[in-house]
Amino acid sequence: MAWNIVFEPLIPAWTIALLALPGLAALAYAAFRRARGAPLRACAFAVLITALANPTIRQEDREAVPDVAAIVVDRSQSQEIGVRPEETSAALEKIAERLAREEGIETRIVTATNDPDGEAGTALFSALEEALSDVPRERIAGAIFITDGQVQDVPGSAAALGFDAPVHAVVIGRKGEKDRRLRITEAPRFGIVDEPVKLSFRVDETSAGEAPAGESARVTVRIDGAEAATADVAIGRESTVALRLSHGGPNVIEIDVEEGPNELTTLNNRAVVIANGVRDRLRVLLVSGEPHPGERTWRNLLKSDPSVDLVHFTILRPPEKHDGTPIGELSLITFPTHELFDQKLDEFDLIIFDRYKRRGVLPLGYYLNIVEYVERGGAFLAAEGPAFASPYSIYRTPLAAILPGQPTGEISVGGYRAEVTETGQRHPVTAELPGAAKSPPEWGRWFRTIDVTADHGEELMETPDGKPLMLLDRAGEGRVAQLLSDQVWLWSRGYEGGGPQAELLRRLAHWLMKEPDLEEENLSAAAQGGTLTVKRRTMADETPPARVTLPSGKEREVALEEVAPGRFEGTTEAAELGLYRIQQGELSAVAAAGPLNPREFSDVRATADLMQPIADATGGGVWWAGENADDTPAIRPVREGQDAAGANWMGLQRNEQYLVHAVHQVPLLTGPLALILILGALALAWWREGR
Known part of the structure; x- marks a missing residue:
């Protein structure tokens, strides 16, 4: 419940101002002449102006509404590396616990996974926007991101966020992490069968500094699962290999670089290219024994x-x-x-x-x-x-x-x-x-x-x-x-x-x-819409399960059921981005979920560089979580305009918003009371001046 006095003029304010000008002039003249009734006349004039302004006592029945703080948890594939999943969960638990102790704050936990198409990489701010779409911007206390820092949709300015509250980031990982990655620089989209095609790529090894000069790494190239070439290539320099496509239609070319010392992950040690084989000219000799x-x-x-x-x-x-x-x-x-x-x-x-x-x-x-x-x-x-x-x-x-x-x-x-x-x-x-x-x-x-x-x-x-x-x-x-x-x-x-x-x-x-499409014994696979479909064609009456190796290296079996004579199919979830390898006996196949070379794996090292600008622009901060969950910053309430980040604490803005359920109004100066006061003051003024 809240009380206050408000003015609700009976006539427009500018009209009151125009009416007041002659009265003020008359009062000034009376004061100049030192008229004995001038103070009483001023009181009557003040009562008149106040009555026209209509002062009212307003009582509001209010209900305080909590501010909303969002915790955006990065569960993309790069966050599945090493101990990052456990450290992410520990940091989330600690921050959620501290927020629960804060009165007047509603916590929303948003989990962001990979973009289904794999083109956008890690999109945390899109997930934040969707989670807060039903919250008025005046109620947003701030946002806390728990991530490795590899975020591809960071807005360019604080205005693009759509709210005025601090943005904080808790980075999971270690400073100066080392990783080796493979990047395709030039790849053929088409190639003539049995004619050489060139594939160019580059192996980079990054850490706190540049890659050491003179180091090399062994690279293996496979076409449709069969080894086609191996080579020792220099790290940090572009390399080229010549390949031959063995058949018409799609040829899946895989390039793998061996694991480096103390490497963060091997998920980005592989790249995939699909080149369509085109036969130059099929030469056919037709010999007819006689006209018919x-x-x-x-x-x-x-x-x-x-x-x-x-x-x-x-x-x-x-x-x-x-x-x-x-x-x-x-x-x-x-x-x-x-x-x-x-x-x-x-x-x-x-x-x-x-x-x-x-x-x-x-x-x-x-x-x-x-x-x-x-x-x-x-x-x-x-x-x-x-x-x-x-x-x-x-x-x-x-x-x-x-x-x-x-x-x-x-x-x-x-x-x-x-x-x-x-x-x-x-x-x-x-x-x-x-x-x-x-x-x-x-x-x-x-x-x-x-x-x-x-x-x-x-x-x-x-x-x-x-x-x-x-x-x-x-x-x-x-x-x-x-x-x-x-x-x-x-x-x-x-x-x-x-x-x-x-x-x-x-x-x-x-x-x-x-x-290949007309082979009696054929294994193929395709990933679409988060589902991997394995197809097997065989002349046998039954076929064993297929073994699927996920991009992360995990394995699972997929049972195949007969859908037509000699045709078997099976499906499994394809939540991970990257290349799936399917093996059944001597047959093998590969399928790519999302883009062939996902943006998610272009760089998997933990970094604060991408989140720091938006945190600075909103008054927030960026902290490294470390191995101990207690290293996550404490939480303090702050008011708008105050500092929202310190060495070991983060601030969430208190907006003090409320809902009004009922309003009660009582006029302070009713018409009869005002008339009595005005006439009384004028009568006293005349009496005073008549003495």
Whole structure:
């Protein structure tokens, strides 16, 4: 409850002032003349002016409201280093205990973690703003930050805070901490597969002084988890290594520097770059044994891809055709067998024999060259026609050593819909092929099959009566595929609704050329929205859990559940920023949460430099917590304008705000009372002057 006197004029104040001027002049004249009634007339005039000002006694029923002090606790990843978590908790406990003993202060504890995107680093002032968004600025007593000092959103001025109260910081860590960190200076975003690309980086070692001259550190570079290069590099100088991307699509390049002596943490000893591998030109050799309706299908498919450099030959004039036409009058070129199958064979990424038959065009030695080409890592696709079941079959050449299907000599004729086998439902070439989900599949019929006995390899497609239609196999380091029908072109023509011919042949070609996305045994992972998703593709019926190594070095297991035939998935929390390593048997994968090289780890040494300017601007202070929680400063209440920080104490501003629940007003000078006083004073004045 509070009492005070307030004035609530009955007329505007300027009107009262105008009315008072003549009265003051008359009173001054009367005083000059020494009139006997002048004092009484002055009293009457004073009562009149006071009555117009309307003095009122006001009684307010007040309730004091507490001031609000915020404690912002930094729980970012850099605060998880060493004993910082324990020291942070001890400092928080001590400060909260001391605040609890202060009357009239409400404490709000705000915990700030990493920015979800990882781009902003440690954002403590954003967390403070959100926590105090519902508090009037007049009630804010101050803010206390418990942090390692690596704060990336410190405002540039005190005005930007939005309140007038001291800001204090308690720094967790040690002065002069030593740390080694790796920084990428130039990295490729794209690179041609099997062509060298340059990666530049720098290793810095910081402490209270500069890095010692002449020191070196060992750096290891990995691509997709496999070691690609090692080198001893000078600390404090830019270094460059040349790498080769092994496949198309994303290539994850990791650079690790060995741990230094007495180093604070190894979290920033690693950097990651993702470079997209681009094949310069895929060189494909297509050899058609004879003209047929499906020949143009192959040509159109391969020519539609701008990254494919197609060399196509059709055997129109075999050696046995002798009709007496002079060579000089022929428009057909001679098939360059020696150049293609001897001199430049290794320049091709894929060789396709489309309905090719043995006709004396290629000597047996060239077939042997193809076998050796495949075993060294090449790719061979045979699209078989009726000739495969004849004495002219290419199976009667050295190619039999790599072909998985042996012809029986029979050809099956009659309409049927190709079906994906149980193995094919798991294999990436035919898994989830459009139209294959229903039985029979929703695509057009074929009308011819070359019967074979599958000696080895994987059977992905078959006829309704179980005859093989597509066989895949490995030969040495290379790969081989057989299509046992020459009527896949019917799908491209839209016969009976057509079918996924382009998608099927695209997948088949990419599998032959060892694209990672088409591997049967594949492990991949992606981190998004705080969740790490691990994906496993396998031909097996089950798969063991994956072992995940977190950026901090901790490990956990992730169970994988089957979501489709041959496809398993599992998820786990990805709260830490940085690189996650996933291992399952001989397979490995990596995934980055947040930015590849988080700002949070650019410098993890404790510092007071970033918080000192804002503390000085608001009258606050910065203290180092030390190993003992009792070293945290004491807390004192201060008034606005007073010093808010000392050697071992911090001040919180007392604003003395309150809420008014009710107001009671009583006029001091009512109209009748004022009239009586005025008339009485004037009557006395007249009486005095009449004597």
